[in-house]
Amino acid sequence: MSPKAFLGEFEQMVLLAILQHGETAFALEVRREIERSADRSVSRGAFYTTLDRLEKKGLVEWTEAEAGEHRRAGSLRCFSVTREGIAALRESRRAVETLSRGLDDVLGGVRG
Amino acid sequence: MSPKAFLGEFEQMVLLAILQHGETAFALEVRREIERSADRSVSRGAFYTTLDRLEKKGLVEWTEAEAGEHRRAGSLRCFSVTREGIAALRESRRAVETLSRGLDDVLGGVRG
DNA sequence: CCGTAGCGTCTACATTGTAGTCAGACTAGA
């Protein structure tokens, strides 16, 4: 699938955050992961809207958590990134990485 | 100044492309750099609009190339990224990198 | 001079990002 459309910055972070939690992740865990890593607050609106769009594009999918798995009855969504989601993520990152090549000096060693 | 607003994907690429060309870069060189690296076409409209917004935010600045420097009279713009531009770039990248940590396996790295 | 080509500007519109508000479900206290 040609992800002709690039992922937005935030979409990328959401995808990444879900992956951080392994196979699947509960919405709020994902939100917290982003807030922690990006060091900024994420409103519910921004978050769910993005998740919704990502699902519409087939990059993520979700199932409802069973009643027993959690304290909630049937309202928790368990997300996972699809193959296409991972592909899109890689595609987006590749472009940025290519352009960043050789700029570690300027960018001040963001990582080690 | 806290760049509380994230850089868009494309804005980030533009900034990176300018840096790739050293101190300054001509608009079209930048555009070509992006097309080459991201492997997609960039319309003039998308490009200049982004450059304009970046300038309005103080992340890039430019001067006109002197008549003698190039074959054009006074129409070539020479861009450079400001300190704030670099800071914004680092800030944006940091969040994504933090979220990407440990996912090289899944993302398959930049497999050559 | 006219036609062509390259560079930069402008306007309009699609997509993505953000905030705020509303509703349903569980918990606690009386």
Place this chain on the structure above:
DNA sequence: TCTAGTCTGACTACAATGTAGACGCTACGG
């Protein structure tokens, strides 16, 4: 049980970013 409080998820509206195309100007060739 009823009422209040909190948490999760959905919806709506709006701002910011991404994209395309048209337009005008300057240089070049006929």
